[in-house]
Amino acid sequence: MKRNMRVGAILKTLMDYPGEIFTLNYFSERLKAAKSSISEDIVILKSLFRELNIGSIETITGASGGVMVKPYKSDEDKRRLLEKISEMLMGKERLIPGGFLYYADILYQAHYVKDLGEIIAQRFVDERIDYVMTIETKGITLGLMTANYLNVPLVVARKDNRISEGATISINYVSGSTGNLSTMYCAKRSIKRGKRVLIVDDFLRGGGTVRGMMDLVSEFESEVVGVAVFIDNRSQKRKMVQDYYAVLAMDVAGDQIHLEPQGL
Amino acid sequence: MKRNMRVGAILKTLMDYPGEIFTLNYFSERLKAAKSSISEDIVILKSLFRELNIGSIETITGASGGVMVKPYKSDEDKRRLLEKISEMLMGKERLIPGGFLYYADILYQAHYVKDLGEIIAQRFVDERIDYVMTIETKGITLGLMTANYLNVPLVVARKDNRISEGATISINYVSGSTGNLSTMYCAKRSIKRGKRVLIVDDFLRGGGTVRGMMDLVSEFESEVVGVAVFIDNRSQKRKMVQDYYAVLAMDVAGDQIHLEPQGL
Numbered sequence: 098m099k100r101n102m103r104v105g106a107i108l109k110t111l112m113d114y115p116g117e118i119f120t121l122n123y124f125s126e127r128l129k130a131a132k133s134s135i136s137e138d139i140v141i142l143k144s145l146f147r148e149l150n151i152g153s154i155e156t157i158t159g160a161s162g163g164v165m166v167k168p169y170k171s172d173e174d175k176r177r178l179l180e181k182i183s184e185m186l187m188g189k190e191r192l193i194p195g196g197f198l199y200y201a202d203i204l205y206q207a208h209y210v211k212d213l214g215e216i217i218a219q220r221f222v223d224e225r226i227d228y229v230m231t232i233e234t235k236g237i238t239l240g241l242m243t244a245n246y247l248n249v250p251l252v253v254a255r256k257d258n259r260i261s262e263g264a265t266i267s268i269n270y271v272s273g274s275t276g277n278l279s280t281m282y283c284a285k286r287s288i289k290r291g292k293r294v295l296i297v298d299d300f301l302r303g304g305g306t307v308r309g310m311m312d313l314v315s316e317f318e319s320e321v322v323g324v325a326v327f328i329d330n331r332s333q334k335r336k337m338v339q340d341y342y343a344v345l346a347m348d349v350a351g352d353q354i355h356l357e358p359q360g361l
Numbered sequence: 362m363k364r365n366m367r368v369g370a371i372l373k374t375l376m377d378y379p380g381e382i383f384t385l386n387y388f389s390e391r392l393k394a395a396k397s398s399i400s401e402d403i404v405i406l407k408s409l410f411r412e413l414n415i416g417s418i419e420t421i422t423g424a425s426g427g428v429m430v431k432p433y434k435s436d437e438d439k440r441r442l443l444e445k446i447s448e449m450l451m452g453k454e455r456l457i458p459g460g461f462l463y464y465a466d467i468l469y470q471a472h473y474v475k476d477l478g479e480i481i482a483q484r485f486v487d488e489r490i491d492y493v494m495t496i497e498t499k500g501i502t503l504g505l506m507t508a509n510y511l512n513v514p515l516v517v518a519r520k521d522n523r524i525s526e527g528a529t530i531s532i533n534y535v536s537g538s539t540g541n542l543s544t545m546y547c548a549k550r551s552i553k554r555g556k557r558v559l560i561v562d563d564f565l566r567g568g569g570t571v572r573g574m575m576d577l578v579s580e581f582e583s584e585v586v587g588v589a590v591f592i593d594n595r596s597q598k599r600k601m602v603q604d605y606y607a608v609l610a611m612d613v614a615g616d617q618i619h620l621e622p623q624g625l
Contacts, residue, residue, distance in 0.1 A: 101365040102409045108369050112376050114472055145366045193527045207509030208378055233498045241502045245471030263457045
């Protein structure tokens, strides 16, 4: 197999499984080429990614070492994408009576949510995340894509207790904006003890739901090492959570909604 | 830029956006190369995909023509993956009292659900799908990945009416297995009239939920052109839906659960 075909084959594998470490041996056997040739192929891929500023291919040294694609978008690509999404979200037809914003279609469009997930993953890639946790419903796609780029499982908390989840752990939480008390549930088998969890949600208003997820993670004797949200409603000043990363910030004044990139 | 780097750059773009058509002009401008060179690069990528049997790169001719990655997995890759997942699902610890099976973790692991979504997309890629529809909660990740490979939006029906969805269309449906009556809702703006919809769900028992989604699509004056599920419980003989594609088939006898690949 010629070099340019090998380069393509290696890239296909790395991109199919971002965050997963592949050894040189793996490619050497699969593509029937010397390890030294594979090594040179990877140098080519690295310089390609660097030159076009489209991502990051990393070599991990040591016994369990190898090569992997790391989540990465250039600042310019991030800005362009997030400004475009902000623009889309400010369309008049998206305002819903009661001061709500319709944004589900963005999170349900794979090519947007992939990029958004990669942006969040890039932020937390060095935090040794074991799980991404979210709560149904609208945060699930963003959680999945973030977990994809971090190469970890997604955990989905539920607002109802479902038989099909088996034994669950539940906590009660107060909605930060309405003050209502609710319960969230999570399958007991879904998080092991002593793990590092990144919480991802679609919208932050008062922060009660995120606070609930943080409590839930404690019940699993694991640790929350980060919180990321798609949209932060900045007009809600009092938050039950202080330290978080928001991709977009939203300001509401009367029936005017303004959005802008925040996580750059 | 050298050929092997161009090949990598083109592949990266095609893989980032499966199902999207890119013109030769696009690559020619972006990579500062003659269209004839880009054309040869694409020939290399095509033969790479064919030789390794890892996917399909298609050239679409005509005014809006260009090149795209089509969802494709070889029969051998499908069989290997689906047998592995079946095996995992037959673990004793997955049986939940009441004859339920715990499978959420598979659908919440990005690398499995990507492959499962690609398998479904491959089946329906020539059906000119406009939307993939699913219902919360566990089907969402599979729906998203299917929609990703078909390059169409996902639509998520909900079991509660949420203010943040704006105006909704709702239908009542009968659960095929329990006989209970429920309501499902879908944002009015989420599906345009006269479109072709693929329904994706995680589990088919009596088929009442799928039947409900079919009714919902009719209310949008659109058409269901396919139904795909992750697991079909074959032990439930009476189904409210006849024509569907299942990735895995499940048989239950007492507390024994057997799963096997079906969609090969």
